Amino acid sequence: MSLGSVPLKYRIDIDRDQCMRCMRCVENCSYGVFRNEEGKLILNSRKCTACHRCISMCPRDAISLKERPVDYRSHSLWTGEAREDIINQSRTGKILLAGMGNAKEYPVIFDRLVLDACQVTNPSIDPLREPMELRTHIGKKPPRLEFKKNEDGDVDLITELAPNLELETPIMIGHMSYGAISLNAQRSIAKAVSKVGTFMGTGEGGLHESIYPYQDNMIVQVASGRFGVDINYLDRGAAIEIKIGQGAKPGIGGHLPGEKVCSDVSCTRMIPLGSDAISPAPHHDIYSIEDLAQLVRGLKEATQWKKPVFVKVAAVHNVAAIAAGIARSSADAVVIDGFRGGTGAAPKVFRDNVGIPIEAAIASVDRKLNEQGIRNEISIIASGGIRNSADIAKSIALGADAVYIGTAALIAMGCRVCGSCYRGLCPWGIATQREDLVKRLDIDSGSRQVANLIHAWTYELSELMGAAGINSIESLRGNRERLRGYMLDEGSLDVLQIKPIGA
C-alpha cells in the first residue's frame, strides 16, 4: 500500500509584491526549487534544503523560508523526525544518509563552561599594550633537556629536538578532501592558512597540483583507502596524518560516490574515473596498537624523520587509553575528533549516536597522559564542533594544544549548514564538483573570509587570555583552574576535572 508523501521539510514563499522577477533564484538554486515558466516564477518547496542560496542572492528580500510548515500530532517520543525516518526506511530498505555533524539535541558542554578573568590580586593584561603569545608548536617534545659543559665553561645543549610545526595561532583547519569539497574551496583554505601562518589538512584525497604552492602549510593524510598516497605526496606535506577514525562516524570507513569522481579527482586520488572511492573501516595493515606504531615509523622512515606524524582518532569511550598508546609510538600528535565533527556523508545512525563530545575527550586524554607523566611529550589537537574563539579557549584550558576547525571554515566561505553535502549539488560551490557550481566560489574572497575568521578568533583569544592574566598560550593549556562548570552534573565535572561555578 502506498505510504504517500511525508510533509514538507521547508516551505519557500515569495512575496509577489516585492519580487521583481529577476530570476536570480532560478539560476542560483541547484536543487530545482524554482522554475521560470514564461516569466512566471513557480516553486517546488519539497526540493528545498534550506541552503539559503536563493535568500542571500535575492535583491529584494522577497523570499522567506519556514521549517516544518506542517505539524504532526505532537508527541515527545515519536517526533516528526522519528516518524519520517521510519517512513523513508520502510520505503527504501536502506541506511539513512546525513551530512554535517551530530544534529541531536545533546547538551553542548562548551556552553556549560565559563572562563575566568583577573581582578585586583592579579592584574589583567592588555593585549594592545603588552606582548601576547599564541605561538604554538605541534610535535614531539623531550621529557627533559640535557646539557654538557664545554671547554670554555659554557653549557652545550645535547638533547636534539624533533621537528615541530610552528603555528602563529592555535587554530588549524581540519581535513576536508578534494572530492568531498571542491578544488576552489580547498585552494581558498590553502591560501588563507599560508597567509595566516597556520596549517590545513588535505583529507584523504591526495594533493592537487594547484595546491603545491601552499604545500608548506599542508598536512597530508594517510587514511584506510590510501588514496593519493605516494612518496611525492608525503614529501610535499609539512606533516603527515594517519586517519584512524572520524568523530562523525566512528568505527566505519568513508564513501565518495563515483559521480563525484571527475577526471581531476580521479587523478589526484589515483583511482579510476567515475569509480566509487571506498575507504575501509579499519586500516587493513593496522589490527593492533603495535601495527599503528609501525606505520608511524614507516612514514617517518620514508620521509627521513623530517616530518611530524599525527594520528587522528574519533572520540569514543576508551579514547584516553588509545591516545596513551599513540603517545608511546613515535607519533608527534594525537588528533581527537568529537562526535559533533562534520562530514560530507555519514549514516545518520552513526552521526547521531556514536562517540562522545570533544570536551570530555580532551579532558580525559589530557588527564591520562598526565597520570602517565607523558603529557608534554605529545601534542593534542582537538576537533569536532568548535564554533567560536571561546570554544577554542575552553578546549585549550581542558588540555588541547591546538584545534582543527572544519564546518566553521566552510561557513566562512558561504556554507549555511544545510547538511546536504553528500548530494554533490552544493549551490555555494563548496561540497560539489559540478563545474558551474564550483565557479561560484571565488578563491580570493573565499581565502580572505577564512583568513578574516582566523584573525578575528585569534584576536579574541588574546583578549580572553589577557583578561585571565595570561600572556602565553602554554599557560592556558590544561589550566582547568580557569574554567568552571555551570549546570553540569558531578560525574561530568569529575571527568572534566573542573569545579562548579562559585567554587
Add this chain to the structure above:
Amino acid sequence: MDGSAIKDALSLMDERGSGEGAGYVAYGIYPDFPDCYALHVFFDNIVEPKSKVDDLLSKWGVIVHQEEIPTYEQPRLKRQHIPWRYFFKPNKDLMVGSLTPEEDIIIKTVMGINSGINGALVFSSGKNMGVFKAAGWPEDVANFYRIDSYKGYIWLAHNRYPTNTPGWWGGAHPFNLLDWSVVHNGEITSYGTNRQYVESNGYKCTMSTDTEVVAYLFDLLGRKHELPENFIVKALAPHFWDEIDSMQPRERELNRAIRLTYGPAMMNGPFGIVVARSDGIVGFTDRIKLRPLVVGDDGDRLYISSEEAAIRTVDPDIENIYMPKAGEPVIGRVVI
C-alpha cells in the same frame, strides 16, 4: 648574621601585609646536625599525629634528635600549633631504583605526612636550615621564634597579605622542600597548568596555595633535571618569542628548546620570587614585571627585596642599588 636585621627590614614593610602571616628561613643554623634533614612540623597536638609521624619516620630512617622548637608567647599572636623539629637520617637502602634515594625518601615522607596525617604539617625539610613561620605580624613571628638567636648565612623573609587562606600557619611563606625555599609575592595565573605538570612528575600539592609549585618546579628542574639556575629561570619566565627570534642561532636554539620542553613549567601572572638553596639565592620577576624587585649589592652581600627601604634598613651605606629587568634572574652564590 643573626636574624635581628632581617626582622627590622621585614617589619618596616608591615603595611604590605595584614598581620595574618609572616615567616623566615635561615641556612646554616644547625651546625650540630649538618648531615641530618631538619624536619620542622606543625602539630595540632603531640599525642595522636605525632606518634604517627614518629612511626613513619622510624620506618624510613633514624630520628637522630627531636625537640619542640623553642617559642615565646607574644600578646598579638595566637598559638595554633606546636612547632616541632626532627633531625632525621633516611635509610637510603629503602628507596629502590632511585638515583637520589635520600631526597626521594624525604619527599615521599613529607608528602605522605602532609596529605595523609591529620594534624601534622611538615613545613621545612632541608639540611642545616629551617623555616620559622606563623600567622601574625613580622615582628611578632620573629619574636615568637626568637629568630635573632639563630645565625645563618642566607636569610629569606616574607610578610603576607592573604586572600585565600588567611590565618593558616601553613599558608605563610617561606615554602620549603628539601634544600629549596621560596618566598613569593604574587598570584600565579598558570597554577592549574604548573600543578598538573609537577603532579604528573610525582609531587603532591597539599598547601592550598600557588607558591608551593615554585618549590616543586625548582626541585624538579634543578635537582632532578640538573638545570643550572639561570636555565630554570629561563624555563619559568622565558624570553618572548620575538626576542628569541632575533637571537644568535645557538642562543635561539637553546631558548626554543627550553620553551618547548618546559612549556608547562612556565609561570604566568604577576610575581616577584626569591628562591634559596644552601649554595645561593636567585630572584626574578614575571616576564612583564607586574611586581617590584629591587637588588642591593655591596660586593660581599646580595640583597633582594620588594622595597629599597628594606635593604637600606639592613645596610644604610649601600651604594649599588638597582632594579633588574623583567624576567631577568639575579643570582647570588655563596663563596666560602
